[in-house]
Amino acid sequence: MKTKLLNPKTMRSRSTFVLTLPLLTSAALLALPACKKSNSNPSTSSNASASATINGTATQFTYAKGFELKGQQIGVAGYTVSNGDTIYYSVSAPDSANVNAAYAIDVNANVQYWDKAHSFDYDSWFAYSSTHGSVTLTSWDKSGKTVAGTFSGVIYSSVGLGNWSNDSLVITNGKFSGSYISQ
Numbered sequence: 001m002k003t004k005l006l007n008p009k010t011m012r013s014r015s016t017f018v019l020t021l022p023l024l025t026s027a028a029l030l031a032l033p034a035c036k037k038s039n040s041n042p043s044t045s046s047n048a049s050a051s052a053t054i055n056g057t058a059t060q061f062t063y064a065k066g067f068e069l070k071g072q073q074i075g076v077a078g079y080t081v082s083n084g085d086t087i088y089y090s091v092s093a094p095d096s097a098n099v100n101a102a103y104a105i106d107v108n109a110n111v112q113y114w115d116k117a118h119s120f121d122y123d124s125w126f127a128y129s130s131t132h133g134s135v136t137l138t139s140w141d142k143s144g145k146t147v148a149g150t151f152s153g154v155i156y157s158s159v160g161l162g163n164w165s166n167d168s169l170v171i172t173n174g175k176f177s178g179s180y181i182s183q
Contacts (some may be wrong), residue, residue: 042109048178050091051152054113056093061089066147066180071095073110074140074147076176086116091133091151091176102134107154109135113155113169124167126158133171149179 023054031097048064064078090112093103103109105124111133114121126129133153140147157167 045075048078048176048180050076050089050174050176052076052174055170058173064176064178066145066176066178067092067147068095068145068147068180070182074180075110075135075149076147076178076180087113088116091111091135091149091174093137093149097140099125099137099140102136104137105131105133105151105155109151111135111151111153111155111171111174113171120167121156121158122167123158124153124155130154130156130168139177144179145182146177146179148175150175 011033050061050064052059059108060084061078062080064076066074066076068074072095073092074095074097075090077090079086079088080110081087090110093109097103097109105111107125110123110125112123112125114123124133131154133151133155135149135151137147137149139149139155152172154168154170156169
């Protein structure tokens with residue numbers, strides 16, 4: 001088993017972001033349009049996109065919003081509806097990230113995937129000792145506020161916080177892009 005050493009500064013930043021991420025993700029998701037197939041109003045369309053192959057199934061997320069939490073993270077959050085259930089996701093990299101550099105999805109970058117009822121929640125930060133993979137920003141225009149990137153890896157269930165499960169998701173071919181808002 002691999003041991004990861006953390007320094008107090010990293011842990012403070014991580015804990016601040018872990019506490020802030022749900023608020024940021026909620027704000028981004030509240031700004032997303034209602035889930036209606038007949039909704040073609042361009043003013044409510046998503047400003048970002050995301051897709052990935054999850055456990056062998058290609059997934060195109062229906063709605064996405066880019067975000068930047070200044071001094072902490074940049075990424076995309078959103079949701080899709082699958083078999084009548086709303087599935088949420090969030091992918092982020094450090095706000096200090098360099099383009100084309102891979103950031104480990106442990107204490108640096110994050111990939112999260114959960115459902116509305118919280119019957120499942122896979123989170124690279126809460127199960128970071130088992131998680132492996134990366135997030136890479138492929139472009140980032142800070143003045144134009146656009147970002148694009150890729151992600152892949154294995155993330156583990158965090159349901160029960162403290163009772164880490166061996167239940168995992170294998171994510172390949174993950175991509176995200178779009179404009180973002182600064183928080």
